[in-house]
Amino acid sequence: MELAFCDGDHVLTFNWIKPQAGDVIVFKSCDIWKIKRVIKTSADSVFVAGDNKKLSSREESVERKQVVGKVILKY
Amino acid sequence: MKRLRIIDRVFPPQIVYAHCDVPCGIYDPKPTQIAAETVIKMVEKIQAFDNKTATVSDRNTFVRAVWTKEEHARRCKEELLVLWTDFFKPEHLKMFPKLHDTFWKAAKLCSQNKQTVDMKTAKELKRAVDDIAKIFSKAKAVSQK
Numbered sequence: 114m115e116l117a118f119c120d121g122d123h124v125l126t127f128n129w130i131k132p133q134a135g136d137v138i139v140f141k142s143c144d145i146w147k148i149k150r151v152i153k154t155s156a157d158s159v160f161v162a163g164d165n166k167k168l169s170s171r172e173e174s175v176e177r178k179q180v181v182g183k184v185i186l187k188y
Numbered sequence: 189m190k191r192l193r194i195i196d197r198v199f200p201p202q203i204v205y206a207h208c209d210v211p212c213g214i215y216d217p218k219p220t221q222i223a224a225e226t227v228i229k230m231v232e233k234i235q236a237f238d239n240k241t242a243t244v245s246d247r248n249t250f251v252r253a254v255w256t257k258e259e260h261a262r263r264c265k266e267e268l269l270v271l272w273t274d275f276f277k278p279e280h281l282k283m284f285p286k287l288h289d290t291f292w293k294a295a296k297l298c299s300q301n302k303q304t305v306d307m308k309t310a311k312e313l314k315r316a317v318d319d320i321a322k323i324f325s326k327a328k329a330v331s332q333k
Contacts, residue, residue: 114206123193123201139204146204158278163206174278188192 114148115165118187124148126182132159137184140175148184149173215275215328217321220294223264224314227301230257231310258302264317265298271324280327287323294320 117137118124124139132138136151138161149161152172159180162172233253242250272291281287294316300309 118206123196124204125195125199146202148204148206165206172277186192188190188195 114150114163117150117164118148123188124184125186125188127185128180128182130183132180132183138175139181139184140179141181142173142175142179146181215271215324217267217271217317217324219267220264220271220317221314221321223260223267224310224317226260227257227264228307228310228314230254230260231301231305231307234305235307257305261298261301261313264313265295268295268298268317268320271320275324276327283327283330284323290316290320290323 114137124137126139132151132154134151134153137148138151138159139146139148140161141147149163152160152162154160158174158176160172160174230253234250234257237246237250237253268291272295276287284290294313297309297313297316300306301313
C-alpha cells in the first residue's frame, strides 16, 4: 500500500460506512487482517487491490461481512 | 501525529498486512499434470508386481510405488486447490460456468486414486487435469490482454 501507507503507520477504521471505490479498507482474509484500496463494489462484495502494483498485483474479492472498516485516519 | 497514538490506549492496535504472503503471482497447472502422470506410472508398476516371484528388493519397490502413488495423488490435489482457490476469480465463472464442478471432480479423482489401483481412474485424473490446464491457459490469456 506504499506510498499511501508504510510499515509502522497506525490507522483508525470506522465500520458504519459502506466502502466505496477509492476508499481504503481493512478486512479479514486467510486469518489475518489486510489493508487494500477498493476498486469497485457490488451488492455482496467489494473488489480490492494494493496501491503498490509491484508487490501486490492481485485483485481480491472480499465479502462485505469480512470488512473490518474503512480507514478514516492515519496517525 | 505521534501524539494521536494515545488512541492506541483506547483501541489497542492489531497488525494489518498489505498482502498475505509473497505475492509472486506464479501459477501453473504443470505440477498437477506431472503428478497425475506419476500416478499412472505407479499404477502400471503396482499392477505389474508379481507376488509369487517377488524378491525382498521387488517388495521394497512395490511399497515405494504405492507410497509414490499416494504422495503424487495428494500433491495433485494440493496443486489443484491452489489453482482453484488462488488463481481463479469470481469473474472466471462467467467464462467457465462449470469451473467449480470441474475442480471438484478432479479433486475427487485424486482421492479415488489414493484409494484404488485402477488405470481407468488414473487416466481419468490425467484427462481432468489436462482439461483444467486448457481452462487455465484461456483464463490467463484473457487476464493478460
